[in-house]
Amino acid sequence: MDDPRARVGEAGRVMSTSSAPEIVEGGCHCGAVRFRAKISKREAVRCNCSICTKKGFLHLIVPEDDFELLRGADVITTYTFGTHTAKHHFCETCGIHSFYRPRSHPDQVDINVYCLDDVDPSSFDVTLFDGQDWEGSIDELLKR
Numbered sequence: 001m002d003d004p005r006a007r008v009g010e011a012g013r014v015m016s017t018s019s020a021p022e023i024v025e026g027g028c029h030c031g032a033v034r035f036r037a038k039i040s041k042r043e044a045v046r047c048n049c050s051i052c053t054k055k056g057f058l059h060l061i062v063p064e065d066d067f068e069l070l071r072g073a074d075v076i077t078t079y080t081f082g083t084h085t086a087k088h089h090f091c092e093t094c095g096i097h098s099f100y101r102p103r104s105h106p107d108q109v110d111i112n113v114y115c116l117d118d119v120d121p122s123s124f125d126v127t128l129f130d131g132q133d134w135e136g137s138i139d140e141l142l143k144r
């Protein structure tokens, strides 16, 4: 599939592309929820909103086509609040939020980097998102 990030940018320069996509796997703590994803860059977002702070979530957002739930659909519970756009999925047994549907990208899947197997979270470039001022920050995030 054509990676839009590999196209020539507005300034005429070729946008940087990383090495070949990586296939990563992860899941919740008890193992009931497992997923696989294809990631093209080790880039993540940290958000300071009320729920991301408490979860300690490090966001890795991937297109739905690059995400595959291997097991656990039957044990996932979903929490919503506020606009109810974000679907905060978690394992009903261990309570871990390993991925969810974010308000910023409701048609994509947001994986918690800390729930990936054998991936060092410090290997990711992290962008800060001011989720405490969500409306004032979202345009910049979506430009990435």
Ligand SMILES: [Zn+2]
Residues within 6 Å of the ligand: 028, 029, 030, 031, 032, 033, 091, 092, 093, 094, 095, 096
């Ligand atoms: Zn679990």
